[in-house]
Structure formats: C-alpha cells, structure tokens
Amino acid sequence: MPATRRELLEHATRFIVMSGAAAAAFDAMQGTVSADAATTNDYKMADHWWGMTIDVERCIGCGNCVRACAKENNVPEGYFRTWVERYQVGEDMERPEVDSPKGAMEGFPPSDKKDIKAFFIPKLCNHCSDSPCVQVCPVGATFVSPDGVVLVDQSYCIGCRYCVQACPYGCRFIHPETQVAEKCTLCYHRITKGLTTACCEACPTQARKLADLKDPKDAVHEFLRNNTVQVLKPQMATKSKTYYKGLDGSVR
Amino acid sequence: MKDTFREASHLVRLVVVLAVAIVAFLGLRGAVVPKDFGQYGHYRPGALEDSRAKPIVFAGQQDCVVCHEDQAKARDSGRHARITCEACHGPQAKHVEDPSNKPKLPQVSAICTNCHEKDVAKPKWLPQQVTKDHANGMECNSCHKPHAPKMG
Structure with a gap:
C-alpha cells in the first residue's frame, strides 16, 4: 500500500525538526568563551561590573551633567543620553508636575511655586543587567557587555526601533543622521581607561557617582549598605544598576 | 513502517529541496556572520572595541x-x-x-x-x-x- 499523504507529512515534519536540531547543535558548537579571557591593554572586563549611584538630595538641577554628556558624546541637539527632571509634588495634586526644559541643558528657570515638595531627578540609561531593550533586538546589535554596560553595535543596528519602545525608562533614541539606536554608553571609552564618566566628572556636588560593583574597594558598597536606595520601576524586574538614594515614591 | 517507505520516492524531491536550503543557509550564514560572533554573547565582540575607541573630551x-x-x-x-x-x-x-x-x-x-x-x-x-x-x-x-x- 502506498504511503498516505498523512504519513508522508509526518515523516517530512520529523525530518524538518531533526535538521532544526542539527542547526541548533551547529550554533552551540561555535560556543561561548568565558569573559575572563577578555583583556584589552590592562583592562580586564571580568574584573568590573559597572553601575551608577545617584543621591537625589545632592542634585541641584544645574544641568552640568547634561551639557557634559552632550559634549563628550557628540549628542545631537534635542536628544539626550542623560537629562534631569524637576518634580513638584503637591498634596492636593492628582499627579506630580514634572518638567525638564531642553533636558535641563540650560538648567531650570526658577519655579513660581512655594511650600511644595520639590526635587530633581537625573536620569540616564540604568544599565540593567536584565534589560528589556537587549532582549527585543532582532539582530544582536545591542547587548550587556561582560562588564555590565548596555551598548549598541552601531554597525549592526538596523534602526528598527524595537529597543526604543522596549526601554521602560525612555533612555534610547534614533540618531537623526545615522538612523541607528543611540544611548548612554556609561562613557565606555572613559571608564575602560580609568576615568569616570563625563557626567560624573562635571557634577559639582557628586550627586552622581560611577560605581564598580565588582571592586571591593569602591565606595558604592558603603553607599548601598548605609542608605535607603531604590531603583526606578523595580516592578519591571530589569535589575537596574542605577541606584537612587532618597527617591520619592512619586518618581516614575 | 515497511509500507511507509515502499513509496519513498515521494520524499526524494522534498529531501533534496530541504538539503539545498539548509546548505545555502549555512553557507550564507558563514559568509555574513563574523567569525567571532557569539564570543561573549549574542553580539559582535568588535562592538566593544568600537565603543572604547571614541575620543575623550573631558580630560579629568x-x-x-x-x-x-x-x-x-x-x-x-x-x-x-x-x-x-x-x-x-x-x-x-x-x-x-x-x-x-x-x-x-x-x-x-x-x-x-x-x-x-x-x-x-x-x-x-x-x-x-x-x-x-x-x-x-x-x-x-x-x-x-x-x-x-x-x-x-
């Protein structure tokens, strides 16, 4: 008896599944190498795990970080890798009033409000270790580096904008000229050479500090131990590495 | 089983098409994807060096x-x-x-x-x-x- 169509299809399906498995095995054979092997000059990626701490009570909203970032990274006008928001929270207000004129590039015009809870919140890429933006990239153009920095491969990015929408903190944008995704690199070109980020260098009050969570001597450990800290949107489970001290519940 | 494969000639064309498709896919993939892709994860490790190569503007x-x-x-x-x-x-x-x-x-x-x-x-x-x-x-x-x- 000749094979029925059903049987034929069953065998064909089995064959396709098997060849799929073979392709997966081929992928696995290419393998992943441990980050320990990676060394450039005397910088070992495996020795670092970068993040940032922000002390809200020390931020004076001067905008130095925003200007410094724009100069260091050649950020196109009207776009921001870091910015500062001013929150004004009134007891009788339904939601807080938030403003950030030009991302605080020129600081803030004085508020006309009095006797109100108000503070500044600097924002930047949170360099999440479980970041949604990395998970949605269809081409492997964005990734968490072995030292914990979320980066974009400019030559691989196809500008599809998935990551821009996926970031819960609004930290990504499409560069108007190159048309590829851009974001804070935590000044990767600086921190891998022993310097701090441009924003931290320019911050007059040390409200923001670069943190190396793998360095046992880094002040970040004391900061985390001695203070009440919070990350933005903890319910998103992004494992953010930007820790805010004195963060008000109204901040989104 | 015996009956199933008696008419195996049904499968030949399908197998050939699939085999060609798989070989073409692997060949194309090998040519397009950099050799070291996936060294640290699902990305091109050269991108790390690209990010490091940017000029420093604030001296410190x-x-x-x-x-x-x-x-x-x-x-x-x-x-x-x-x-x-x-x-x-x-x-x-x-x-x-x-x-x-x-x-x-x-x-x-x-x-x-x-x-x-x-x-x-x-x-x-x-x-x-x-x-x-x-x-x-x-x-x-x-x-x-x-x-x-x-x-x-």
Whole structure:
C-alpha cells in the first residue's frame, strides 16, 4: 500500500525538526568563551561590573551633567543620553508636575511655586543587567557587555526601533543622521581607561557617582549598605544598576 | 513502517529541496556572520572595541592639577573644593594635549546662577540667591572669588 499523504507529512515534519536540531547543535558548537579571557591593554572586563549611584538630595538641577554628556558624546541637539527632571509634588495634586526644559541643558528657570515638595531627578540609561531593550533586538546589535554596560553595535543596528519602545525608562533614541539606536554608553571609552564618566566628572556636588560593583574597594558598597536606595520601576524586574538614594515614591 | 517507505520516492524531491536550503543557509550564514560572533554573547565582540575607541573630551581632574597647582590649592581651601575644574571650565582634553589650545574663560553670570539661583526644588543645604535682588546688576565675581567663594 502506498504511503498516505498523512504519513508522508509526518515523516517530512520529523525530518524538518531533526535538521532544526542539527542547526541548533551547529550554533552551540561555535560556543561561548568565558569573559575572563577578555583583556584589552590592562583592562580586564571580568574584573568590573559597572553601575551608577545617584543621591537625589545632592542634585541641584544645574544641568552640568547634561551639557557634559552632550559634549563628550557628540549628542545631537534635542536628544539626550542623560537629562534631569524637576518634580513638584503637591498634596492636593492628582499627579506630580514634572518638567525638564531642553533636558535641563540650560538648567531650570526658577519655579513660581512655594511650600511644595520639590526635587530633581537625573536620569540616564540604568544599565540593567536584565534589560528589556537587549532582549527585543532582532539582530544582536545591542547587548550587556561582560562588564555590565548596555551598548549598541552601531554597525549592526538596523534602526528598527524595537529597543526604543522596549526601554521602560525612555533612555534610547534614533540618531537623526545615522538612523541607528543611540544611548548612554556609561562613557565606555572613559571608564575602560580609568576615568569616570563625563557626567560624573562635571557634577559639582557628586550627586552622581560611577560605581564598580565588582571592586571591593569602591565606595558604592558603603553607599548601598548605609542608605535607603531604590531603583526606578523595580516592578519591571530589569535589575537596574542605577541606584537612587532618597527617591520619592512619586518618581516614575 | 515497511509500507511507509515502499513509496519513498515521494520524499526524494522534498529531501533534496530541504538539503539545498539548509546548505545555502549555512553557507550564507558563514559568509555574513563574523567569525567571532557569539564570543561573549549574542553580539559582535568588535562592538566593544568600537565603543572604547571614541575620543575623550573631558580630560579629568588629575590632568588639570599637574600644571594648575596654584588654582587647585586656592580651590581646596574653599567650599568649592570638591568641584572639578572642568565642571566650570568645560572639557579640556584638547588643552591637555596641546596647552597652546587656550580655553575660553567661563561666562560668570550663567555659570554661577545655574547652581545658585534660588529654586524650590534645590536642596536646602545649597546657598541660593535671587540674583536680581542680590547682585544689583553686578557680576558675581566682583565680590565672590569662584575658586574660593568667600566674600572679599
């Protein structure tokens, strides 16, 4: 008896599944190498795990970080890798009033409000270790580096904008000229050479500090131990590495 | 089973098409994807080097004080002690590379008020003034020394 169509299809399906498995095995054979092997000059990626701490009570909203970032990274006008928001929270207000004129590039015009809870919140890429933006990239153009920095491969990015929408903190944008995704690199070109980020260098009050969570001597450990800290949107489970001290519940 | 494969010729064309497709896919993949792709994860490791290669614009405090010892000392004595040079003077990596690249002095009025103009959101510990009531049209540095900002 000749094979029925059903049987034929069953065998064909089995064959396709098997060849799929073979392709997966081929992928696995290419393998992943441990980050320990990676060394450039005397910088070992495996020795670092970068993040940032922000002390809200020390931020004076001067905008130095925003200007410094724009100069260091050649950020196109009207776009921001870091910015500062001013929150004004009134007891009788339904939601807080938030403003950030030009991302605080020129600081803030004085508020006309009095006797109100108000503070500044600097924002930047949170360099999440479980970041949604990395998970949605269809081409492997964005990734968490072995030292914990979320980066974009400019030559691989196809500008599809998935990551821009996926970031819960609004930290990504499409560069108007190159048309590829851009974001804070935590000044990767600086921190891998022993310097701090441009924003931290320019911050007059040390409200923001670069943190190396793998360095046992880094002040970040004391900061985390001695203070009440919070990350933005903890319910998103992004494992953010930007820790805010004195963060008000109204901040989104 | 025996019956199933009696008419195996049905499968030949399908198998050939699939085999060609798989070989073509693997060949194309091998040609397009860089050899070291996936070394650390699902990305091109060369991207790390690309990010590192960007030029440095802010030299950093440690480079400034090598030459400008006097100003550093003056600053250390006052309440601006922990503010880095480039926070006010702007990025100076070019000046460090070649000192004949003279930086412009910062514009005093804007640089002071960015921090010290009174605002409800600024923390209480920060000295703040409403400039138009306080300065009477004078520049801040006619009374205050920016490196050690006490009166006089």
